[in-house]
Every structure is written in C-alpha cells, then in structure tokens.
Amino acid sequence: MDRLEAMSLLREAVDRGSLSAASRALRMPVPTLSRKISDLEARIGTRLLVRTTRSLALTDAGIAYLAAARRILHDVETAEREAAGEYAEPKGQLVLTAPIQFGRLHVLPTVADFLTAFPEISVRLLLNDRNVHLVEDEIDMAVRIGPLVDSSMVATKVGTMRVVAAASPAFLARYGAPATPDDLRDRPVVAVEGPMVETSWRFAPTARTAPIDIPLRPRLAVTTTEAAVDAAVLGTGIIRLLHYQVSEAVETGRLSLVLEDAEPEPVPVHLVHATRGQMPLKLRRFLDFAAERLRSRLHELPRNPSSRATAPGLNKG
Known part of the structure; x- marks a missing residue:
C-alpha cells in the first residue's frame, strides 16, 4: 500500500468531516476511500477512525497518528515544492x-x-x-x-484598526448623541453574536486613565456584522464594530461615529x-x-x- 497516499486520504476525510464529503472532493468512490483507510489501520494494527453513515471521529490513536501524518505530509510537500523550483522562482x-x-x-x-x-x-x-x-x-x-x-x-x-461606535442620524436626532459611555446604559444597542459571547463593551474614558466596561443588554442581536450595520442604519440602535465594517455607511452619511474620544486602543x-x-x-x-x-x-x-x-x-x- 502507498502509505503517503493513505495518510493524505485520512487527513482529507477528517478535514472534510465524513467519508462521503472526502470522496466528492477527491473524486474517489467511498468504498475505495474506506478500503484504503482500513488497509492503513490494518497495517498499523489499531483503529484510527470511528465511522458512522454521516460522520466520523478519531480514536485516541487516530489523533496522535494524524498529527504525525500532517507533519510528514507537510515536509514531503515542502520538499516537492522546493524540487519544483518554488524556492528559486515565484510560481x-x-x-x-x-x-x-x-x-x-x-x-x-x-x-x-x-x-x-x-x-x-x-x-x-x-x-x-x-x-x-x-x-x-x-x-x-x-x-x-x-x-x-x-x-x-x-x-x-500592516497597521491598526479602530473599534468604533456608530448610529444613524435619525437615531441620534431621536435619542441624542451619547456624551460618555455611561449614556449607552439607557439607549438601545445592536450586538453581533459570535463564537465568543460578548457581555460588555469596553471603552477608554476621556481622561485615558482606565478602561470602562458597559454591560451589554442589546435590543437586537444579529449573527453578522452586515446585518448589524443594516439595523443601525434603520435606527434600531447603536453598534460597535471595527472601523472598516462601518466605513462605507459612514462615508455615505447613513451612519455617524459616536464616542470617538472614548474609543479603546486600536x-x-x-x-x-x-x-x-x-x-x-x-x-x-x-x-x-x-x-x-x-x-x-x-x-x-x-x-x-x-x-x-x-x-x-x-x-x-
């Protein structure tokens, strides 16, 4: 059996999450892919994968073996790129x-x-x-x-990125512009839900002496930054995002930056x-x-x- 090929197939199956997904990516029939991995397990003398019809998981032995296989494959692929001239010319x-x-x-x-x-x-x-x-x-x-x-x-x-708060002109006309981070406690805000739960927004006070955390109680929570910008443009609440995420809306006047003196460090x-x-x-x-x-x-x-x-x-x- 070709052990490097078998290592590559195992890596692909784990990265894709299932044998069927790996077979589609590799354009290899599932039975062939499964047999080659089984042959690898037989050669090693232990099970590497726990298979189900829709997913797979690594055994403890599989975790250790795959980590070593990744290192071996990386070294082989690097050697092949060097031999092909990628270290001599940009290609x-x-x-x-x-x-x-x-x-x-x-x-x-x-x-x-x-x-x-x-x-x-x-x-x-x-x-x-x-x-x-x-x-x-x-x-x-x-x-x-x-x-x-x-x-x-x-x-x-390559640079830094500001963390900015913004709201629509209509929202600011209705509620007034916040003068300090504490003013956010009684104004609607829009939050973005991500892998890490955000429970507060951190600001630097005007005197820059110490950071201040404002507990986050969003009127609206969304799962994408684009949706948060859209909600802010509609006047739903104040948002706090990276500068590039709101720059277009600010440039066109649909949003205005607020609390710029209290922004945290970029x-x-x-x-x-x-x-x-x-x-x-x-x-x-x-x-x-x-x-x-x-x-x-x-x-x-x-x-x-x-x-x-x-x-x-x-x-x-």
Missing part, C-alpha cells in the same frame, strides 16, 4: 485566508493586482470569520485582526504565516506585495468622514 499556488468582509473589501483587490503582476502564481482565497489553523489546514498566510494568540506564527504588522492587523527561515518565493513576493498595499488601505480608513460633520446634536468632542 505555484498560494492558499490565503482572511475575515469575510475585510477579505472582500481589502484583500481581494490586493490579490487581483498580485495575480496580474505574477502570472505564474495562482491563489485560493478562503474567506472565513474563524481563525483557522495554518499548518493543519495547509494555509500559507492569514490576515489576523486583533491580538495574536499563537506565538509560533511569523507576523508582519487593534493590530497582521499578515501571519508558519514558515520560518527560507520561504518559497511565491510567499515572499506576496508578503512584500500585500503588506505595502494593506498598509496604504488601513492608513486611509481614519480619514473617512466622521460623525462630527453629519450627525444632528452629536457630541463634538
């Missing part, structure tokens, strides 16, 4: 990931320009609002917005990758190319029209 496929909205607005235009400049490189751009594991998911580079939690990654900072934006030491030229070229353009885009965001000029009765501080 091959890059796999990138970014948050959905930021990726669409800022990464995609950068990728399009990059493909024009480097015709021998192709790109898979995976837009996802969860932080995927670069090595396990075989991703070359990711855009990360916020503090980095994985110190093993190589990070290049969060960092990085390009991160797992490669240390020598990296494929395609990755080096993209890092150099994208870092410059993303820095320029992020630098332009704070220049967007602010609420000071558009919102009736808005705090001028």
Whole structure:
C-alpha cells in the first residue's frame, strides 16, 4: 500500500468531516476511500477512525497518528515544492485566508493586482470569520485582526484598526448623541453574536486613565456584522464594530461615529504565516506585495468622514 497516499486520504476525510464529503472532493468512490483507510489501520494494527453513515471521529490513536501524518505530509510537500523550483522562482499556488468582509473589501483587490503582476502564481482565497489553523489546514498566510494568540506564527504588522461606535442620524436626532459611555446604559444597542459571547463593551474614558466596561443588554442581536450595520442604519440602535465594517455607511452619511474620544486602543492587523527561515518565493513576493498595499488601505480608513460633520446634536468632542 502507498502509505503517503493513505495518510493524505485520512487527513482529507477528517478535514472534510465524513467519508462521503472526502470522496466528492477527491473524486474517489467511498468504498475505495474506506478500503484504503482500513488497509492503513490494518497495517498499523489499531483503529484510527470511528465511522458512522454521516460522520466520523478519531480514536485516541487516530489523533496522535494524524498529527504525525500532517507533519510528514507537510515536509514531503515542502520538499516537492522546493524540487519544483518554488524556492528559486515565484510560481505555484498560494492558499490565503482572511475575515469575510475585510477579505472582500481589502484583500481581494490586493490579490487581483498580485495575480496580474505574477502570472505564474495562482491563489485560493478562503474567506472565513474563524481563525483557522495554518499548518493543519495547509494555509500559507492569514490576515489576523486583533491580538495574536499563537506565538509560533511569523507576523508582519500592516497597521491598526479602530473599534468604533456608530448610529444613524435619525437615531441620534431621536435619542441624542451619547456624551460618555455611561449614556449607552439607557439607549438601545445592536450586538453581533459570535463564537465568543460578548457581555460588555469596553471603552477608554476621556481622561485615558482606565478602561470602562458597559454591560451589554442589546435590543437586537444579529449573527453578522452586515446585518448589524443594516439595523443601525434603520435606527434600531447603536453598534460597535471595527472601523472598516462601518466605513462605507459612514462615508455615505447613513451612519455617524459616536464616542470617538472614548474609543479603546486600536487593534493590530497582521499578515501571519508558519514558515520560518527560507520561504518559497511565491510567499515572499506576496508578503512584500500585500503588506505595502494593506498598509496604504488601513492608513486611509481614519480619514473617512466622521460623525462630527453629519450627525444632528452629536457630541463634538
């Protein structure tokens, strides 16, 4: 049996969540895929997967084996790329990931320009609002917005992103503009539900002496940032999002920024990758190319029209 092939099939089955999903991706019949994994288990002498008709799970032995298989496959694939010349000239496929909205607005235009400049490189751009594991998911580079939690990654900072509060001019005319974060306690707010439950909004007081947490009791909770912006434009409540997520609505006057003097510290934006030491030229070229353009885009965001000029009765501080 081909053990490298069997390792790849096992990895694909686990990553896809089922044998049927893996068979579709690999264009391999399910019985063939199942038999090859069974042959691998027989060779090792232990069960790696617990199969059901719709899903599968790794055994304890399977967890350990798959982790080792991923390392082996990564080393083999790196060796193949090096032999194919990817370390000598920029060519091959890059796999990138970014948050959905930021990726669409800022990464995609950068990728399009990059493909024009480097015709021998192709790109898979995976837009996802969860932080995927670069090595396990075989991703070359990711855009990360916020503090980095994985110190093993190589990070290049490309800028910062403001965390802003905003509301519609009609909402501000009805309720008045909040002068301090405490004013949010008696005004409707719109929250975004995500993997991490947000129970409060943190602001820095005007004196910048210590942060202040405002308990979150949303009048409306939604599951996407786009829906939150739409709700705020309709006058449902005040939202608090990353600046790029509201910039278009602010530019067109549909939303106005509030509590700008009490904004928390901007969060960092990085390009991160797992490669240390020598990296494929395609990755080096993209890092150099994208870092410059993303820095320029992020630098332009704070220049967007602010609420000071558009919102009736808005705090001028």
